[in-house]
Amino acid sequence: MNIECPLPAETEETIRLGHGSGGALSQHLFQNYIYPHIKNPWLDQMHDAAVLPVSGARLVFTTDSFVVSPLFFPGGNIGELAVFGTVNDLAMSGARPLYLSCSLILEEGFPLNTLATIMASMGRAAAQSGVQLVTGDTKVVERGKGDGLYINTAGVGVLEREWQIGPASIRAGDRILLSGDIGRHGMAVMASREGLAFETELQSDCAPLHAPVRDLLQAGIRVHCLRDLTRGGLATALVELSQTSSTSFVIEESAVPVSEPVEGACELLGLDPLYVANEGRFAVFVAPEQEQPALEILRRHTVSAASRTIGQVCTSGRPEVILRNLLGCERLLDLLPGEQLPRIC
Amino acid sequence: MNIECPLPAETEETIRLGHGSGGALSQHLFQNYIYPHIKNPWLDQMHDAAVLPVSGARLVFTTDSFVVSPLFFPGGNIGELAVFGTVNDLAMSGARPLYLSCSLILEEGFPLNTLATIMASMGRAAAQSGVQLVTGDTKVVERGKGDGLYINTAGVGVLEREWQIGPASIRAGDRILLSGDIGRHGMAVMASREGLAFETELQSDCAPLHAPVRDLLQAGIRVHCLRDLTRGGLATALVELSQTSSTSFVIEESAVPVSEPVEGACELLGLDPLYVANEGRFAVFVAPEQEQPALEILRRHTVSAASRTIGQVCTSGRPEVILRNLLGCERLLDLLPGEQLPRIC
Incomplete structure (x- = not known):
């Protein structure tokens, strides 16, 4: 007797929560299901x-x-x-x-x-x-x-300025500045969602960033690129910028500030603060000679008072983001494959 | 013995489907819960x-x-x-x-x-x-x-034109033109939602309206006001324009075209086509001497091929919309109090 086993019905690909996380799945969704149908030069930016x-x-x-x-x-x-x-x-x-x-x-x-x-x-x-x-x-x-x-x-x-501020203007040697400690917004939302005990210590960093940017530009700082660190956090923003600009970045892990409550909440929930969303933090790319003046201006604003340099852009042609710890060990940052924190913004 | 009856708990006012209908409830929501918190000169337009x-x-x-x-x-x-x-x-x-x-x-x-x-x-x-x-x-x-x-x-x-096209430019004597028959979009959505038998005869009028508008303006027609007849349909659009411009309109009911399938579906569902949404119909307000040239231009486009005059703006100071039937009987149009067709657009 010839018993044929029916093939399983082809399961249709559907939206998963991870498609909204800003990571690799989001990129896949955009590149394959959205961009091809509406492409134009502006979207290519x-x-x-x-x-x-x-x-x-x-x-x-x-x-x-x-x-x-x-x-x-x-x-x-x-x-x-x-x-x-x-x-x-x-x-x-x-x-x-x-x-x-x-x-x-x-x-x-x-x-x-x-x-x-x-x-x-x-x-x-x-x-x-x-x-x-x-x-x-x-x-x-x-x-x-x-x-x-x-x-x-x-x-x-x-x-109102004539030069282009964006990934295409990132150059080897650029200093990468970070405007403050990371992970507050994502962990504040998670903590209130989960009813975690440390909820009261965690406050979102949610704030407008137009004022420090305006002052940088008015002071004549020739900013190469700016990026706020929302969905997917600092790591995702850096990986995307590295890919788009075809440059590699080296980031000093010890230079990236994480507050104690955020650190604690991340450990408890098994999350990496580098991938946690911020709503009032941003990265600034400037030429080395403008690093100090830029930091001075940023530090005049409450929202970016703790600004510091966290790394730089390298000459290597391969687009990658290298995170170096205090011992000199290096690891590559990548886009998260799927979902870290759903509905964080 | 003194038995006190507890007062019923005050029921909190909440969103109802009618708040999204574009009628009186939508106006109430905007005026009382949204506008006061964000008001500025642009919203006042x-x-x-x-x-x-x-x-x-x-x-x-x-x-x-x-x-x-x-x-x-x-x-x-x-x-x-x-x-x-x-x-x-x-x-x-x-x-x-x-x-x-x-x-x-x-x-x-x-x-x-x-x-x-x-x-x-x-x-x-x-x-x-x-x-x-x-x-x-x-x-x-x-x-x-x-x-x-x-x-x-x-x-x-x-x-690209210097004069203001909007409710504030509506003048007594203006002719009111309508670009075609009404109610198609709303009834097409309702029919497909309810699985009505006449579904196949009903097609949404969903279309872009930029081309006839561009041609009117390029031909030098000094359009006073334009309004597409979406949520709430022709009646709601006219009542809102009458209120905003503080003028009254007289509309000839027999001049407003309604197709047979829309008429039939409206009768079956107990709806008034005047209040049913369109997505490719609009009203044009022009001075009497520009009525005929405007109609000629509108009729060159498929989307507005059946354009005709349906009424005019009167001198009366009271903002009201009067619908006059073939026998000369008049009735006032008003905003619908609540919900007619939810989620039509």
């Missing part, structure tokens, strides 16, 4: 925001949707995150942030007073960042088809 | 898009989130809707649409091939509308916290 010619001006345009859970976390809420996140994407292009849009997806049953609290936070965050929320939209979905509130903001700014 | 000064140019900026259910409906899908919706909001300001952003909120388990199909539709819709998708974002939420896919697009365009 591969930066957080697009630089566009409009009537003689150079406009910067960016967008982010925010799905953070919970909506309120130590140090902020989804409203502030939605404003600062987009303001920071504009600032990281070297642009002066001007106008934001605000689009809400509300779930049936969401308390109106909570919405008002979040909108008030958005208003204050916009004022603090020197931008205005000029246009918007509100949609409502049935109970069980959302999670309270999702917010999208898009942002428009202008570029 | 109360139009679909904000007109902003940027480096000497007049930029137009708008956003919409799309939560249509189902994602595919006769005549289109959420991807086309997300492109055309934002292109049309820009066009309705008289702007030339230039760049769009695209932000996805994906639910865990969503098929990647379906995403690719929708992105391909977005790419084609963008090409058809003469815009480029230049920046974007992707977020993933857990199963049961979304509904497959929500898309936000924001759009940027430039205003």
Whole structure:
């Protein structure tokens, strides 16, 4: 008797949480399912925001949707995150942030007073960042088809310097500066989500970064590249920049500050702070002769008071990020294959 | 014995589906819970898009989130809707649409091939509308916290004429033109959602409107106001414009075309086609002497081939919209109090 075993039905590839983590799966999703259908020269810039010619001006345009859970976390809420996140994407292009849009997806049953609290936070965050929320939209979905509130903001700014600030301007020898200790935002959200005991010690670093960037540029610092360290943290940002700029970076592990509560929470949850999201930290790439003046300017701002140099760009052609510890041992940083922390922003 | 009856706990006001309908509840939500916290002169324009000064140019900026259910409906899908919706909001300001952003909120388990199909539709819709998708974002939420896919697009365009196209420019005597028959999009979505038998006859009118608007302006037609007839349909658009411009409109009911399948579906579901959403229809306000030239230009485009005059703006100071039938009987149109069709766009 000839018994044939039926082949298993081909399982269709579907979205996994890791597709939203900002790591290798996110890159795969974009490269294979999104980019091929909408490609154009602006998307090829591969930066957080697009630089566009409009009537003689150079406009910067960016967008982010925010799905953070919970909506309120130590140090902020989804409203502030939605404003600062987009303001920071504009600032990281070297642009002066001007106008934001605000689009809400509300779930049936969401308390109106909570919405008002979040909108008030958005208003204050916009004022603090020197931008205005000029246009918007509100949609409502049935109970069980959302999670309270999702917010999208898009942002428009202008570029007032003539040189290009972005991965393509990174040069061998550049110093890599970091604006402060890492991992606060991700761990604050995780701690409040998991109800961890050290929740009170952990505060998100959620803050606008336009002011230190403005002062760097006004002082004539010829910044090569700026990048905020959001989803995927410092490590993911560096790996992406290394790939896009086809340069290699060497980072001194001991130079990267991690606070005690973040260190503790990471150990408890088995996470690497290098991959944990920040919402008020950024990296700055400058030529060696501008390292000290840049640090001095950054340190004048509360948000970047603890700025320091963490590494440099090497001549090696191979795009890789080398993390060197105090003993001189080196390891390569890579994109995380899948999910580290879902819904962190 | 003194028995005190406890007062019932005050029930907190929460989001209802009607808050997303574009009617009176949507207005109440915006006026009371959103606007007070973020108010600024640009929001006061109360139009679909904000007109902003940027480096000497007049930029137009708008956003919409799309939560249509189902994602595919006769005549289109959420991807086309997300492109055309934002292109049309820009066009309705008289702007030339230039760049769009695209932000996805994906639910865990969503098929990647379906995403690719929708992105391909977005790419084609963008090409058809003469815009480029230049920046974007992707977020993933857990199963049961979304509904497959929500898309936000924001759009940027430039205003190339010096006069203001918007509610404030509406004048007594203006003719009100309508670009075609109404109610197709809303009924196509409803029919496919409910599995109605006449589904095949109903096709969404989903289309870009930039071309007829461009031709009107290039021909020197001094358009006073433009408005696409999306959520809440023709009636809601007219009532809002009447309120914002503090003028009254008289509309001839018999002049408003409704196709047979839309009429039939509306009767079956107990809906008024005047309040049903369109995604490819718009109203044009022009001075009487420009009525005929405007109609001629509109009729050259497939999307507005059936354009006709449906009414005019009166001198009466009271903002109201009067619908007059063939017998001369008049009724006032008002905003719907709550929900007509949820998740239509």
